[in-house]
Amino acid sequence: MRNGWSSIRVSGALKMLAARLSALGIVTALLAVPTANAEPLKVAISQRGFWDSSFIDFGIKQDFFKQEGLEIEPFYTDGGASTLDAVMSGSVDIGMSNGLLGVVGRYSKGAPIRVVSAEMTGASDAFWYATAESGIRSLKDAAGKTIAFSSPGSSTNLMVLALLKQSGIAAKPIAAGGAPATFTQVMTRQIDIGWSVPPFALGPLSEGKIAIVAKGSDISEIGGQTLRVNVTRADVLQKKRDLLTKFLKVYQRAVDWAYQDDRSLTYYAEANRVTVDLAKRTREFYPKAALQIAEVKGLELTLRDAADQKYTAKLLEPKDVSGLFDLLYKP
Numbered sequence: 001m002r003n004g005w006s007s008i009r010v011s012g013a014l015k016m017l018a019a020r021l022s023a024l025g026i027v028t029a030l031l032a033v034p035t036a037n038a039e040p041l042k043v044a045i046s047q048r049g050f051w052d053s054s055f056i057d058f059g060i061k062q063d064f065f066k067q068e069g070l071e072i073e074p075f076y077t078d079g080g081a082s083t084l085d086a087v088m089s090g091s092v093d094i095g096m097s098n099g100l101l102g103v104v105g106r107y108s109k110g111a112p113i114r115v116v117s118a119e120m121t122g123a124s125d126a127f128w129y130a131t132a133e134s135g136i137r138s139l140k141d142a143a144g145k146t147i148a149f150s151s152p153g154s155s156t157n158l159m160v161l162a163l164l165k166q167s168g169i170a171a172k173p174i175a176a177g178g179a180p181a182t183f184t185q186v187m188t189r190q191i192d193i194g195w196s197v198p199p200f201a202l203g204p205l206s207e208g209k210i211a212i213v214a215k216g217s218d219i220s221e222i223g224g225q226t227l228r229v230n231v232t233r234a235d236v237l238q239k240k241r242d243l244l245t246k247f248l249k250v251y252q253r254a255v256d257w258a259y260q261d262d263r264s265l266t267y268y269a270e271a272n273r274v275t276v277d278l279a280k281r282t283r284e285f286y287p288k289a290a291l292q293i294a295e296v297k298g299l300e301l302t303l304r305d306a307a308d309q310k311y312t313a314k315l316l317e318p319k320d321v322s323g324l325f326d327l328l329y330k331p
Contacts, residue, residue, distance in 0.1 A: 038071035039243055044086040046097040046228075047150070047178055048076040049272050050197055051286050052120060053097060057271065058264055059254035068250050070243075078178045081151035087231055088113065094232045094244060100302050102153015103231055105311030107324045112234040116328045117248050117293040120228040123159050123216025125197045125285045129205065130213050131186060136193060139167040139214050145192035148176035148185070153311065155227035156195050158302075161309060162219045186210070198282035199274050225298030237326060248329040252293060259288045293329050 045053050056074050059065050065072050075092055077083045081102060087095040088111060097119045107113055128147065130136035136145065147164070149156040152175055160173045176182040176191055179200040186194035193213055194201075204210045217223075232244060258264040269279040299318050307315040 040071045042073045042092040044075045044083045044092040044095040046083045055254040064250050079151040097228045099154035101158045104306045108312040115229045115325045117230045118226045118296050121226045122223050122290045126216035128214045129210045139169050142171040146174045147171045147193040148182045148195045198285045225301050226296045245328045
């Protein structure tokens with residue numbers, strides 16, 4: 001009798017367990033649906049480790065993209081020119097943080113490129129520095145010296161040209177690559193004046209090894225000019241318009257979150273192996289308003305710079321490049 005009841009109890013327990021496992025399987029399957037059906041998007045991002053190149057990572061960590069059915073495949077480059085190359089080759093669907101100067105130049109030569117949003121307006125993030133022992137303390141000391149920018153057509157390229165024009169100093173601009181590579185070239189005396197953005201070079205600056213020579217914020221005329229944009233190819237835009245629109249909406253959510261929730265500072269500090277305090281100092285170089293993505297500002301200035309620096313064969317008017325812009329994000 002006791003064995004009979006045990007058999008019944010065991011059988012009942014097994015049935016209950018099977019039912020629970022079955023239900024769990026259904027729930028698990030339902031939870032897995034968004035991932036299984038997630039739409040992949042390949043994203044090229046300029047300069048890993050910058051504050052404004054970290055929003056994709058923040059969105060991934062917070063599952064913002066996953067919640068909208070997007071599976072992001074990030075790919076990092078050394079600067080705007082290499083990001084544009086990845087976009088134009090078809091290796092990625094969208095390229096983030098490209099210098100608008102270079103984008104205009106390529107479009108004027110027939111490249112099927114489209115700007116789908118702004119990325120950075122103004123130049124609050126960048127600064128230029130020299131070794132403390134060089135004696136270079138301002139651009140007044142830079143005559144005949146080499147001064148770095150990342151790559152041709154990048155926002156730092158535009159800033160260097162504007163700094164030299166504003167100061168009237170005849171220095172020699174040099175494409176030096178990313179901020180870490182530039183720092184090495186400055187410290188080994190291959191280049192006189194390097195460029196950087198936080199957190200890169202802030203440590204040596206606080207230790208007195210380098211001195212700031214100029215800041216992007218010194219350039220009066222580009223404070224309201226959009227310097228960097230996010231781009232795609234015309235054919236990709238045609239095929240994936242809704243997907244890119246959804247992506248930018250989530251991207252903006254990640255930007256908003258980064259300024260509302262200080263977990264972003266912890267994420268940034270861990271990713272870049274810096275202190276949270278240094279992460280906070282880095283964020284302060286990027287006013288949130290400068291990161292608006294809905295409007296490309298100061299286009300006339302960019303077109304003038306493009307003509308002056310021979311990125312375009314002649315001075316173009318906004319109507320000449322109207323086909324370049326198809327802004328997808330609407331606040």
